[in-house]
Amino acid sequence: MKYLASALLLDVLYALAVHRRFNQHEPSLSWSLLLVLMVPLLLTWVLINHALSFPMVFLTAYVLFFTTLFTSIVAYRLSSFHPLAKYPGPIMxxxxxxxxxxxxxxxxxxxxxxxxxxxxxxxxxxxxxxxxxxxxxxxxxxxxxxxxPKGPLFEGRRMTSVSDKDTEHFNLIVTRNMQRHAVLRKAWNRAFADAPLRDYEDLMLARARQLINALKTICEKQGGVAGVDVASWIGHFTFDFMGDMAFGGGFELMRDGDSERLLPNMAMSLYYACLCQAVPWFSPVLRNLPYIGEPIRAFGSFAFQQAKIRHDQEPDKKDLFYHLIAAYHADSEESPFTLILSNSILAIVAGADTTATVLRNTIFYLLTNPAYYARLREEVDAAFPPTETSALDTKSCPVSPS
Ligand code: HEM
Incomplete structure (x- = not known):
């Protein structure tokens, strides 16, 4: 036992040194981190191996190491030495x-x-x-x-595993490289200029008519009034539209239902992204966990498949990637496939989830506030008299710039 005190002291000093090092360089999950974590065990093993059994050595090494490390981290974060000490906030x-x-x-x-x-x-x-x-x-x-540059939370929001060397290929929303962001942003801006928007509008109108007809048919079958899950229909509608807008079509959730669980997988992936944005280092771990990481892997592989199909088959209509590729190639030599692949999840989430959320909430608040619903209806009816023109036709919208 004569080396026990030295072993414990070294363990404590090592934990403090690790805190100091990690304070300057954020640790990432890697073999070197594993090595760092092996040291307390090796130290204690070498010094007090003969005095204690292996389980006791293990416990002594790690209980002391992690207690010292976490105490040191908490003390520093609450201390006046921390660079953000002067800003108020809850202790937790x-x-x-x-x-x-x-x-x-x-x-x-x-x-x-x-x-x-x-x-x-x-x-x-x-x-x-x-x-x-x-x-x-x-x-x-x-x-x-x-x-x-965007903060580390965007690392946590990534849904696909991409190695460091591919960092420059991340999509517009998660890239933290300002140069890459500027080039991509320019292309996205061009892909949402007036002319491309008109191309997407026709696709949107066709899907909006499909949605209305589907709901009408359900109501007619039940004598005029029927109860439907509007939130689910809106999710299917925006997903189908996003498929048309970004990938040249191919999704038929309104017609066939969601047997592949695309919407639940997308929702779960976004939930995980929301959790991991606070702890970006955990994102790759979560993606690879058996069972728990399955929805995010399924969603990632769905996006990959769509990107591949879109790349191999040029659609008849000009879609988002048609405009993005055309705009992007003015500034970059990157292959169209890389561009489609790295932006496919963004297109799916941005095109389907955000719009569905906005529409669902709008419908919910209009239905739970009948006075506002009546006022809106009056305004729409005045702008688009039912006999003259369709409210779906934005070319006849009084506030439309075109
Ligand atoms: C009503 C629907 C939408 C809402 C509420 C919405 C909301 C947002 C928000 C809040 C951000 C900033 C995200 C952040 O930095 O954390 C964002 C970024 C973005 N959105 Fe949307 N969005 C919608 C529809 C769309 C659509 C349809 C697209 C294209 C298909 C799109 C493409 C993008 C892109 C590319 C960015 C990244 C911009 C950048 O980093 O420069 N969004 N959106």
Missing amino acids: CKISQLWAVLVYSRGKGHYYRKMLHDRYGPIVRIGPNELSVTEKDMLPYILGSQGM
Whole structure:
């Protein structure tokens, strides 16, 4: 036992050194991290092997190492030495990002954030190394003259496993490379200029008519009035439209239903992305976990398949990727397949989920507020008298720029 005290002291010093090192260089999941974590065991094993059994050596090494490491981390994060010490926020947020994971897991992150700003003011420390700012006048100071790259939360939101060397191929929304973002953004802007929008509009009108006809048929079959799950129909509608808009068609959820569980897989992937944005290092672990990671893998492989099909078959109509490829090739030599692949998940989520959420909420609030529903109906009827023109035709919309 004569080396026990030295072993324990070395363990403590090593844990403090690891904290210091990780404080300057964020650890990532890798073989080197595994090696770092092996050291306490080796140290203790060599020094006190003969005095204690292996399970006791193991326990002594890791209980002491992790207790020292976590105590040191918590003490530093709550101390006045931390660079964000002067900003107010709840203790749990200052101590660990895991608190944010807990809050996000209940789907109430937005209420929580608002509650924090109501209590602490326009700048709140919402994580050990994260601030939330609601004061718009501070934006120029925060972004600086050159702009600011997107934060690490976008690493956590990635849904596909891409090796580091492919970093430049990440899609517009998650790329943290400002140059790459600028080039892609220019292409996306061109793909959403007036002329391309008119191409997408025809596709949208066709799907909107399909939705209305489907709902009408259900009602007619039940004598005029029927109960339907509107949220689910809207999800199918936006998914079908997104398929037309981005991949030249091929999705028929409104007609055939969702037997492949595309919508639940997308919803689960977004839920995971929302959790992992607080702990980006956990994102690749979660993706690879058996069973738990299945929805995200299935969604990733669906997006990959669509990208491949879209690349191999040029659609008859000009879709999003037609315009993106045309716009992007003015500035880059990157292969069309890479462009389609790296932006396919973005196109699916942005085209289907966001629009479905907005439509579902709009319908919910209109139906639960009949006065507003009546007012909106009056306005629409006045602008598009039913006998003259269709309200689906945006060319006849009074506020349309065209
Ligand atoms: C009503 C529907 C939509 C809503 C509410 C919405 C909302 C948003 C929000 C909040 C962001 C910023 C995300 C962030 O930085 O965390 C964003 C970014 C983006 N959205 Fe949408 N979106 C909608 C529809 C669409 C559609 C239909 C597309 C294209 C298919 C699209 C493409 C994008 C892209 C490419 C970005 C990234 C922009 C950038 O980083 O420069 N969105 N959207």
